[in-house]
Amino acid sequence: MESDFDRIIDRRRTNAVATDGFRDYLLGGEEIVLPCPDADAIAMWVADMAFASVPAAIDAIRQRIAHPIFGYSVLVDDDLFDAFAAWCARHYGWVPLREHFLTSPGIVPALFDLVEYILENDEKVLTLSPAYSPFELAATRVGRQLVTCGLRESGDGHYTVDFADLEKKLSDPKVRLFFLCHPHNPSGRVWENDELRAMAEMCFAHGVVVVSDEIHCDLRRSGLTHTPLAKLFPESDQIITCMSSSKTFNLAGLGIANVIIPNDEIRDIWKDRNFPSVNPISVAAATGAFRNGDGWLAELRTYLDTNFELVRDTLAEQLPDAVFRIPEATYLAWVDLSAYFSADVDLTRFFAERCGVLVEGGEKFIADAEGHVRINLACPRSVVDDALAKIVTATLGRTIATD
Numbered sequence: 155m156e157s158d159f160d161r162i163i164d165r166r167r168t169n170a171v172a173t174d175g176f177r178d179y180l181l182g183g184e185e186i187v188l189p190c191p192d193a194d195a196i197a198m199w200v201a202d203m204a205f206a207s208v209p210a211a212i213d214a215i216r217q218r219i220a221h222p223i224f225g226y227s228v229l230v231d232d233d234l235f236d237a238f239a240a241w242c243a244r245h246y247g248w249v250p251l252r253e254h255f256l257t258s259p260g261i262v263p264a265l266f267d268l269v270e271y272i273l274e275n276d277e278k279v280l281t282l283s284p285a286y287s288p289f290e291l292a293a294t295r296v297g298r299q300l301v302t303c304g305l306r307e308s309g310d311g312h313y314t315v316d317f318a319d320l321e322k323k324l325s326d327p328k329v330r331l332f333f334l335c336h337p338h339n340p341s342g343r344v345w346e347n348d349e350l351r352a353m354a355e356m357c358f359a360h361g362v363v364v365v366s367d368e369i370h371c372d373l374r375r376s377g378l379t380h381t382p383l384a385k386l387f388p389e390s391d392q393i394i395t396c397m398s399s400s401k402t403f404n405l406a407g408l409g410i411a412n413v414i415i416p417n418d419e420i421r422d423i424w425k426d427r428n429f430p431s432v433n434p435i436s437v438a439a440a441t442g443a444f445r446n447g448d449g450w451l452a453e454l455r456t457y458l459d460t461n462f463e464l465v466r467d468t469l470a471e472q473l474p475d476a477v478f479r480i481p482e483a484t485y486l487a488w489v490d491l492s493a494y495f496s497a498d499v500d501l502t503r504f505f506a507e508r509c510g511v512l513v514e515g516g517e518k519f520i521a522d523a524e525g526h527v528r529i530n531l532a533c534p535r536s537v538v539d540d541a542l543a544k545i546v547t548a549t550l551g552r553t554i555a556t557d
């Protein structure tokens with residue numbers, strides 16, 4: 155075993171958003187009283203892991219800091235690209251071109267940039283909802299509008315695309331950019347090739363550029379595969395692919411992501427407006443992780459599979475009216491608790507106040523998410539167990555109280 159996923163690591167006083175920043179970043183600075191000291195709250199919200207980062211990255215960082223200069227750095231050599239391309243070849247049978255490969259301090263910063271580079275002032279971004287909230291911010295922070303196309307939910311937690319609505323929304327000539335989240339956060343869907351082809355072809359037919367945010371692609375349940383959207387359209391330059399070592403290997407604080415831009419014009423704008431500096435420690439970590447992180451990732455997947463089974467079994471037994479399906483990817487459980495709560499309950503606040511468990515309620519996911527919570531399961535099993543017991547008790551307490 156390369157890692158001990160059962161180990162509880164104290165993250166406090168490391169500036170971790172999950173544990174040290176939750177009052178501002180989850181609870182919006184409101185004076186919410188928890189039933190425990192803040193230090194004892196269980197953080198299962200922001201999408202990073204309570205596990206140690208991949209040893210391959212830590213080893214690579216150690217090697218890099220053995221050299222004592224951390225001056226201005228740009229990607230001059232091909233090491234990061236080669237490690238990433240080899241990773242993509244091994245895992246996806248797809249290799250991006252070196253000349254299309256760029257880095258960004260994160261995928262969210264990349265989305266922010268791309269909205270500005272691609273859209274005129276009155277143009278719009280489209281995405282599938284529920285959706286990761288920075289998708290909205292990427293549009294609205296620069297005065298563009300986000301349009302959503304609600305996913306269909308079949309009653310058992312399985313989400314599919316409403317293609318009729320997608321076509322309708324794409325027909326708005328002001329919609330020029332589609333943010334595809336593949337795999338999808340928060341539902342965990344890994345879109346199938348037929349779904350991907352249909353979505354992309356509709357976008358192309360309407361002259362809409364696709365940004366395929368594939369940050370969760372490596373975090374699939376064991377045995378499942380992922381197809382990068384761009385692999386299905388090797389001739390197209392209308393798909394921008396975002397991938398990252400940050401989510402896969404728990405390196406988000408290092409601030410580096412990979413952005414593949416095949417379109418010459420968009421890439422030229424990016425290069426003109428983006429200063430190409432990189433953090434040399436982050437480059438080393440990402441390179442090391444892509445080179446040598448396969449074994450650790452396989453172990454992580456097995457561990458997460460079991461965490462998801464624990465959630466499925468516990469909910470089936472103790473909250474039988476909850477709708478939950480083990481997601482195809484991500485370490486995020488997306489649970490429909492609408493049988494237990496009316497749509498106006500702020501579930502983030504409810505679980506924080508009632509049981510000190512920090513999860514993200516549906517109100518954090520732009521639209522079509524009432525009554526849901528997203529629970530981050532990338533934490534030791536004993537923590538999942540403890541949190542589940544608290545969530546169940548709080549939910550049943552609520553039902554009894556309102557009955």
Ligand SMILES: Cc1ncc(COP(=O)(O)O)c(C=O)c1O
Binds near residue numbers: 201339367410411
């Ligand atoms: C769909 C999606 N995109 C992007 C990000 C964040 O990317 P980054 O940390 O590289 O900015 C997340 C993190 O949760 C995410 O879920």
